[in-house]
Amino acid sequence: MKKTLEKLKPIIFEVFDHLHQNPEISWKEVNTTNYIAEFLKSYGCEVKTFPDHTGVVGELGNGLFKVGVRADMDSLWQEVNGTFQANHSCGHDAHMTMVLGTLLLLKEMQVELPGQLKLMFQPAEEVGNGALKMIEKQVIDDLDFLYGVHLRPIHELSMGTASPGIIHGAAETVSAKIIGFDAHGARPDLGINAIEVVSAIVEQLKGIRLNPFDSFSVKMTQVNAGGENKNVIPGSAQFHLDLRAQKNETMTELVRKVEHILLHVASLFRVKIEFDHQEKVYAAVVHPEAQRIMAKAIAESIGEGNVMPPVVTPGAEDFHFYTKERPHLKAAMLGLGCDLAPGLHHPNMSFNREALLDGIEILTRTVLATFEQKLTSFYQ
Incomplete structure (x- = not known):
């Protein structure tokens, strides 16, 4: 041969x-x-x-x-x-x-x-x-x-x-939108800063705990907020999360925790966060x-x-x-x-x-x- x-x-x-x-x-x-x-x-x-x-x-x-x-x-x-x-x-x-x-x-x-x-x-x-x-x-x-x-x-x-x-491993992308309205830079009390909402989500994601013997990760890979004006507080934003897990069962639990965080942060800041799951691949x-x-x-x-x-x-x-x-x-x-x-x-x-x-x-x-x-x- x-x-x-x-x-x-x-x-x-x-x-x-x-x-x-x-x-x-x-x-x-x-x-x-x-x-x-x-x-x-x-x-x-x-x-x-x-x-x-x-x-x-x-x-x-x-x-x-x-x-x-x-x-x-x-x-x-x-x-x-x-x-x-x-x-x-x-x-x-x-x-x-x-x-x-x-x-x-x-x-x-x-x-x-x-x-x-x-x-x-x-x-x-x-x-x-x-x-x-x-x-x-x-x-x-x-x-x-x-x-x-x-x-x-x-x-x-x-x-x-x-x-x-x-x-x-398994992989999945979560695509999300924070839906709000802009505010003047001098009056932050009149709106919700979408960048601060994004920051809160990132911090909460760091706290996810799963079985330490099963490898996994979740991280924010894209963020888009604000326009050309520097004195406007953006009320809306788009972001993407990349989820990874070595086992399909671990991915199921990771997705559940990520969804819980998004809903929790939306409630905390009193904003609407829409999200959907894309590019799902099995282990x-x-x-x-x-x-x-x-x-x-x-x-x-x-x-x-x-x-x-x-x-x-x-x-x-x-x-x-x-x-x-x-x-x-x-x-x-x-x-x-x-x-x-x-x-x-x-x-x-x-x-x-x-x-x-x-x-x-x-x-x-x-x-x-x-x-x-x-x-x-x-x-x-």
Whole structure:
């Protein structure tokens, strides 16, 4: 398999370079969708696109037993060297390349699958709702296993190592408005200062206490209050809260406490605070069977000593909507060591591109082993 990968290496790196140099932000991955769709068709896949949103699915083979491999497509919009632009600083260009590389490798090896492989390219992971759209379109309803992949920072995994599971945490954004009226700077008694209300909320959030063995955080990430006039006390404001928790149960309790604080502060200051929950993402649930299959594939690809335990991270991933909404799915996400630095979402993130070959081999062996296990179970 490694010799075949070396043969395919120029094509693999060409694919990566194209995707890296042509990033597109969430829900606007139009050219990326077209590029991948044409690539899938050229290698014999049945291709499905969607009339109302980006994203593409390639189907290879036939059969009742179905395995899916998912890659996210979107880039971030961030400031890079003083200019705001679309930028692949989360590794989605690498994820797409590895899933396409899995197709290349299977085709080059002339593998006849005893079932169907779905290659899923999902939009809008960065805004947390792309997976929900794919679920709505029933893309995963007939899958038995689902695998994903994500590059890991160097402080988690080094080059030449990999993990058969990423334990992402839950995440949620609370968007809120303080609704009041402005007052003259000389007459603060005639109004409520929305900035003071915001300050009170921040202080109350610091006092949240939950089980110390369950990691969590809540912090205010955006505030907007006041206009151009410096002598006007703003009565209204908008703000956003970022909530994180390692477990779904912890997130439920954190949300309850945050809502209590917002209602309490509104009552204390006698103002109206409207809020809603956005960009909700669930914590990971890794299926032990999928994890075991992937661990074996890692060992066969890069050596048993390079199989690392599941990576625990407070970061979030909408991949876990799939198992939350479709509990029948047996899923695991590959954590790939690649000497990624300085970190995910850093505008100048870089990694060792040779790791793409490791990832492709691991994913390919995982897919083949999953089908093989199904056949073994069938004939026993």
